[in-house]
Amino acid sequence: MDEIVKAALKKWPNVPHCYGWLALDARGDWYMRDERIQAAGPFPQIKGSRINHEKLREFIARNYAADEAGCWFFQNGPQRVYLQLEAAPWIWRLDEQLRLQSHTGLATEVEAAWLDEADRLFLSTPLGLGLVHTADMHLAARAVEQGLWQPEPTTHAELLRRHGVVLEPRPAG
Numbered sequence: 001m002d003e004i005v006k007a008a009l010k011k012w013p014n015v016p017h018c019y020g021w022l023a024l025d026a027r028g029d030w031y032m033r034d035e036r037i038q039a040a041g042p043f044p045q046i047k048g049s050r051i052n053h054e055k056l057r058e059f060i061a062r063n064y065a066a067d068e069a070g071c072w073f074f075q076n077g078p079q080r081v082y083l084q085l086e087a088a089p090w091i092w093r094l095d096e097q098l099r100l101q102s103h104t105g106l107a108t109e110v111e112a113a114w115l116d117e118a119d120r121l122f123l124s125t126p127l128g129l130g131l132v133h134t135a136d137m138h139l140a141a142r143a144v145e146q147g148l149w150q151p152e153p154t155t156h157a158e159l160l161r162r163h164g165v166v167l168e169p170r171p172a173g
Contacts, residue, residue, distance in 0.1 A: 019171055022060075022074055023048065023084040026120075026131055028091030028103030030060055033084070043168075044086040061104035066128070071169035082169040087156070089165055090130025092123055094139040098148065102127060113144075113151040114159060121151060122159055129163040 023031040023043045033048035063075040072089045091103040108125040121132040
């Protein structure tokens with residue numbers, strides 16, 4: 001977490017949390033969802049405005065975490081902005097050497113692999129549960145063919161339950 005964010009938390013510890021304004025899709029893109037977009041329909045059917053500003057994407061990535069309930073958020077200064085997730089909190093990218101990296105740029109290693117009912121490939125890593133980016137499935141297939149990963153069948157709901165992931169956090173009460 002950025003030092004400026006930590007300082008803001010100390011200065012303003014009781015800022016209310018924000019829900020529904022930020023989302024992460026299955027391709028690792030962040031989306032802003034203002035009131036008009038939220039009223040137009042649920043994520044991911046109505047995505048909102050994709051965040052293209054590189055520095056803002058980097059700031060979100062550096063301050064991205066989960067709470068004890070499995071809800072993912074971006075700590076924006078003193079305000080915790082909870083995310084809606086299309087599929088998982090991490091989107092995995094692979095390079096030609098089959099090295100794994102998150103959509104936020106963190107390198108990690110595969111611990112387990114699953115295919116859900118939609119034939120999406122999910123991987124568990126020390127960072128947590130994530131979905132392999134669709135553009136990298138040819139590389140993931142190579143890892144499976146080489147015996148590096150042995151995906152087990154499961155359902156998306158079961159993966160979320162097992163890993164304690166909440167796709168759409170809501171305020172308590």
